[in-house]
Amino acid sequence: MAKVLTTKEENYSQWYNDIVNKADMAENSSVRGCMVIKPYGYAIWENMQHILDGMFKKTGHSNAYFPLFIPKSFFSKEASHVDGFAKECAVVTHYRLKNSPDGKGVIVDETAKLEEELIVRPTSETIIWNTYKNWIQSYRDLPLLINQWANVVRWEMRTRLFLRTAEFLWQEGHTAHATKEEAIEETQKMINVYSDFAENFLGIPVIIGTKSDSERFAGAIDTYCIEALMQDGKALQAGTSHFLGQNFAKAFDVKFTSKEGQLEYVWATSWGVSTRLIGALIMAHSDNNGLVLPPKIAPIQVVIVPIYKTDEEQIRVVNKGKELKEQLEKIGLTVKLDDRDTHKPGWKFAEYELKGIPVRIAIGPRDIENKTIEIARRDTLEKISISSENISDYVLNLLDEIQKNIFNKAKLFREKSTHRIDSYDEFKVAIENGGFFEAHWDGTAETEAKIKEETKATIRCIPLNTSNEEGFCMVTGKPSKKRVIFARAY
RNA sequence: CGGGGUAUAGCGCAGUUGGCUAGCGUAUCUGCUUUGGGAGCAGAGGGUCGCAGGUUCGAGUCCUGCUACCCCGACCA
Numbered sequence: 001m002a003k004v005l006t007t008k009e010e011n012y013s014q015w016y017n018d019i020v021n022k023a024d025m026a027e028n029s030s031v032r033g034c035m036v037i038k039p040y041g042y043a044i045w046e047n048m049q050h051i052l053d054g055m056f057k058k059t060g061h062s063n064a065y066f067p068l069f070i071p072k073s074f075f076s077k078e079a080s081h082v083d084g085f086a087k088e089c090a091v092v093t094h095y096r097l098k099n100s101p102d103g104k105g106v107i108v109d110e111t112a113k114l115e116e117e118l119i120v121r122p123t124s125e126t127i128i129w130n131t132y133k134n135w136i137q138s139y140r141d142l143p144l145l146i147n148q149w150a151n152v153v154r155w156e157m158r159t160r161l162f163l164r165t166a167e168f169l170w171q172e173g174h175t176a177h178a179t180k181e182e183a184i185e186e187t188q189k190m191i192n193v194y195s196d197f198a199e200n201f202l203g204i205p206v207i208i209g210t211k212s213d214s215e216r217f218a219g220a221i222d223t224y225c226i227e228a229l230m231q232d233g234k235a236l237q238a239g240t241s242h243f244l245g246q247n248f249a250k251a252f253d254v255k256f257t258s259k260e261g262q263l264e265y266v267w268a269t270s271w272g273v274s275t276r277l278i279g280a281l282i283m284a285h286s287d288n289n290g291l292v293l294p295p296k297i298a299p300i301q302v303v304i305v306p307i308y309k310t311d312e313e314q315i316r317v318v319n320k321g322k323e324l325k326e327q328l329e330k331i332g333l334t335v336k337l338d339d340r341d342t343h344k345p346g347w348k349f350a351e352y353e354l355k356g357i358p359v360r361i362a363i364g365p366r367d368i369e370n371k372t373i374e375i376a377r378r379d380t381l382e383k384i385s386i387s388s389e390n391i392s393d394y395v396l397n398l399l400d401e402i403q404k405n406i407f408n409k410a411k412l413f414r415e416k417s418t419h420r421i422d423s424y425d426e427f428k429v430a431i432e433n434g435g436f437f438e439a440h441w442d443g444t445a446e447t448e449a450k451i452k453e454e455t456k457a458t459i460r461c462i463p464l465n466t467s468n469e470e471g472f473c474m475v476t477g478k479p480s481k482k483r484v485i486f487a488r489a490y
Numbered sequence: 491c492g493g494g495g496u497a498u499a500g501c502g503c504a505g506u507u508g509g510c511u512a513g514c515g516u517a518u519c520u521g522c523u524u525u526g527g528g529a530g531c532a533g534a535g536g537g538u539c540g541c542a543g544g545u546u547c548g549a550g551u552c553c554u555g556c557u558a559c560c561c562c563g564a565c566c567a
Binding site for chain 2: 032154157158236239240309343366
């Protein structure tokens with residue numbers, strides 16, 4: 001087979017770029033830092049949206065839409081929030097263009113300056129809480145459980161397709177609650193939804209935890225996150241859920257009258273996942289033959305490739321393919337029959353491997369003679385010939401097995417790459433090979449900064465579901481209540 | 491914003507001390523043969539050589555300025 005991909009071993013970043021490109025998911029646009037998501041990549045995003053949206057609805061949330069532009073003054077209302085985003089905001093200053101005097105194109109009309117500049121949203125807390133002020137008066141208005149699917153802009157210095165782009169797509173949930181307990185419960189509920197989604201649909205094992213002070217979302221009291229490990233040993237934050245306390249309620253003066261008749265500030269949460277998950281999906285599972293998609297997220301689950309020589313064979317084989325497609329669609333699968341005569345079977349095999357389609361079925365004249373089909377699975381690249389009778393159940397089981405296998409493989413990799421470590425000297429050496437490191441930390445920002453400075457590793461999270469094993473900070477020797485996860489991160 | 495690099499066909503690249511009609515691979519189109527792992531042969535189309543100046547009989551090649559992109563740092567979901 002002709003080599004079209006850089007291998008992971010040769011150059012991991014190039015391998016990633018090659019997959020995005022060859023699987024036809026996205027490309028760089030002529031706008032600096034902004035990508036074009038191509039149909040196949042967008043179809044993956046649509047599947048993610050569909051599944052997540054169902055999960056949000058099931059947990060009582062409704063969708064709404066808030067403006068792309070946010071008045072500059074809104075941003076200064078919550079101090080730490082400004083600090084967090086000020087350095088990466090796109091700002092709209094004018095609202096009109098005019099013809100250039102030299103006749104060459106258009107220029108900004110300086111007379112059309114905005115009274116107040118507008119910020120292209122890097123996230124929507126401010127505009128949303130400004131709006132919630134009008135929506136919330138009484139405890140009867142709570143909880144308010146809203147989600148929006150939107151694009152946001154963060155003016156990044158260096159960008160990579162899906163992982164970090166100036167504009168990206170995401171969903172952001174923004175909820176308002178009467179009590180602190182209820183808001184914390186919501187924050188945790190949503191990080192669990194994300195974890196469920198990542199593990200059971202994307203097949204990516206994640207660690208749920210909270211962020212340290214320095215990694216926390218600008219304006220949050222607590223940031224919960226799910227952290228995943230990529231195949232190069234680097235960590236990737238796959239989703240976050242924030243307990244915002246009353247910070248935004250106070251900044252935007254959102255109060256409600258409680259059952260007891262008291263005027264109180266509202267408690268808030270926000271949570272989001274982005275198109276970055278597509279990057280996670282690629283880096284968690286794919287191999288040197290291309291993308292590997294878990295069946296539950298794959299835009300096409302089964303592809304059928306007819307093989308023939310003569311016109312007569314073509315008709316017979318394609319008809320058989322159509323029959324098979326209908327049969328599989330009847331049990332709810334998404335199936336593509338590639339009956340294009342413009343490409344050869346070998347070309348198609350390679351193509352669908354690059355695109356990560358979980359199951360490929362080939363039917364040729366020999367199969368029709370023998371009443372068989374050839375079935376190949378993408379995760380293991382195994383190919384077997386089976387009877388064409390009753391294949392629905394076989395395919396259904398196979399997809400299920402592939403889904404599980406992809407997850408298990410990723411989980412095994414993570415287990416192999418997770419190390420308990422107590423010596424900072426050993427840590428400095430071991431971090432070079434990547435992976436998660438469970439280590440004791442004294443809880444101070446200074447120690448965290450020192451580690452980051454010296455090793456480029458950061459605290460990915462303080463995991464929730466682990467035992468509170470006491471110990472001593474690997475750097476300072478001061479007491480520590482539990483181990484935290486260190487890694488180099490995307 | 492610092493340091494380095496690149497800019498020639500859709501994509502990837504070559505182009506010598508300045509030289510005549512700017513080339514190769516791949517992709518595209520046509521035809522024939524092919525089709526169970528990215529087919530072969532024959533032919534065809536496709537270029538303001540990043541932009542603007544300059545030197546020269548002559549510039550893809552030399553000089554000056556600009557712009558864009560890539561890599562490495564600081565910053566980040």
